[in-house]
């Protein structure tokens with residue numbers, strides 16, 4: 001029992017934090033050894049089971065990330081960019097595998113994470129579900145098979161609380177489409193159509209973000225030509241798919257060399 005990899009979950013009170021805590025507690029392959037929230041949060045010091053509205057699990061929420069990470073083999077982190085950059089440094093110091101689900105990371109954030117990955121294993125993906133990572137591969141293949149007679153648009157929908165757009169998943173799908181076409185995404189990305197935009201530019205990849213209600217996460221990749229359309233679609237109905245993928249990544253990372261990995265590596269796609 002005690003040989004099982006010890007996992008810390010950050011952002012304990014968040015939508016994904018709570019889902020991750022339940023997933024690790026229910027897993028026969030891992031132990032939950034810590035849960036971290038920001039200093040001053042009213043969960044700090046409470047038993048996490050009680051804080052989540054259930055029975056005690058004899059594990060108290062802490063704001064001391066370094067102490068918690070030092071007792072763990074892996075950290076699963078679905079929080080916010082500033083927190084994730086800080087946690088990357090601390091996980092590297094503790095030599096714990098850092099599984100990053102946080103989206104909306106800037107170029108500077110990514111550079112800081114790459115620096116941390118020189119010392120520890122980092123697995124990062126804008127979507128940890130099996131279905132989306134398969135969709136990424138399919139998108140690349142379809143984009144490679146079609147020419148620019150097919151206009152590519154990525155359409156995503158999420159709950160009203162989401163703070164970043166386009167979603168991390170939409171960016172993964174757009175990148176896969178650009179890779180399939182052999183072009184730079186930065187050169188063809190069209191994220192803002194409003195007013196007198198002019199006709200669609202051939203070869204562009206468009207992004208659209210819908211926000212509303214409790215939508216967990218939906219992504220379409222549309223390939224539209226004269227006379228026919230192809231739509232590749234993924235619909236997540238339960239955040240458990242992301243949490244299961246993240247735990248799989250944490251376990252997969254245990255025997256890997258320091259460096260940056262993604263879910264395609266984890267799932268062997």
Ligand SMILES: NC(=O)C1=CN([C@@H]2O[C@H](COP(=O)(O)OP(=O)(O)OC[C@H]3O[C@@H](n4cnc5c(N)ncnc54)[C@H](OP(=O)(O)O)[C@@H]3O)[C@@H](O)[C@H]2O)C=CC1
Pocket residue numbers: 010011012013014015016017037038041078079080082083100101102103104125126127128129168242
């Ligand atoms: N890769 C994937 O498969 C998925 C990725 N995500 C991504 O995960 C992230 C979290 O999503 P979600 O759970 O819905 O968001 P929530 O807002 O519900 O949760 C975020 C959590 O992070 C904590 N947090 C934020 N900033 C800090 C900080 N500076 N220090 C410490 N803790 C902090 C919040 O605490 P507080 O409440 O105190 O601010 C909160 O507990 C998003 O980036 C989202 O896009 C989501 C689902 C799947």
Ligand SMILES: O=C(O)C1=N[C@H](C(=O)O)C[C@H](O)C1
Pocket residue numbers: 103126127158159162166167168169170216217218
């Ligand atoms: O914020 C969310 O909820 C989600 N975020 C990820 C993203 O930005 O793609 C993954 C998933 O779609 C849910």
